[in-house]
Every structure is written in structure tokens, then in C-alpha cells.
Amino acid sequence: MSAIDEASLAVIAARENTKCTVIITMTFSGDLKDEYHTMMGVSPAEMVISMKEAGAHIVGSNCGNGIEEMIGIVRAIRAADDTIPIMIQPNAGTRSLLTGKLSSVNLLNLWLHLFLNLSSRCKYYRRMLRNNSGTHKKDGKNNN
Secondary structure: OOOHHHHHHHHHHHHHHOOOOOEEEEOOEEOOOOOEEOOOOOOHHHHHHHHHHHOOOEEEEEOOOOHHHHHHHHHHHHHHOOOOOEEEEOOOOOOOOOOOOOOHHHHHHHHHHHHHHHHHOOOHHHHHHHHOOOEOOOOOOEOO
16 A cells, blocks of 8 residues: 555454454655655655554555565664564565566575575564464454
């Protein structure tokens, strides 16, 4: 998603009509100042504040960026809120400037290398895995 009003309505509808964990992601692009915005001008901080108010359990970013660019987006989200779980869905890679083609073997190896190195430095991914196992803390029952 790229607009706050659409995303807020989707989160509210999901919360009112399901008992599911509500995850909302937006697509951000970086600029020359290393600031991120959606095509509608929404910053990661604005997204976090609005989606929490709407009732989202998890926020994040999807599409348009490889894992390297997602680091800045996660930092911007985390600066706005240091507790909300974050979901990141990076692109598998980008086309080579030399060949104009994607190399699945090279991209997979690069992605795995970057993911393993970055995730070992990111304490928050463990919290998301623990907190979203489908078990509600109060009653211990599976609520999915």
C-alpha cells in the first residue's frame, strides 16, 4: 500500500471482521537524503503512528527494494516505535547493470548471505518470531 487512508481502512476492516493478527506493509522509496516515503508521500514514521492507531499488530515494508535498502526503512520504523513487530519483504534482487538479467543462483546466494549477516545483527526479528506464534499470552490457546 502507499496511502494512509487506504491502509487505515484495511486495518480497521480486518480488526472489526476477524480475530487474525493484522499485518500492514507499505512500499517505500529512498531519496538522496536517505529518507523514505511511499509514492503518496507517507514516511515510515507516519505509517507506524497511523497503523498503530488503526489497530495493526505488525507493520513493515514490501516490494521495490532489496534487503540492503530495507535496513534504512527498518531504522526509520524503529525510530518511530521501538516495540512494534516489523515485517520486511524485500525483492529477491535487481537486474545486473552489465547484463540486464537476473541471475537466480547469484541472487539467491547474495540474498542468503545478506539475510544471515543482517539478521544476526538485528535483535528485533527474534521478538517478532516469538510474539507471533499464534498463541495468545492470556489464555495460551491458538487464536488464529
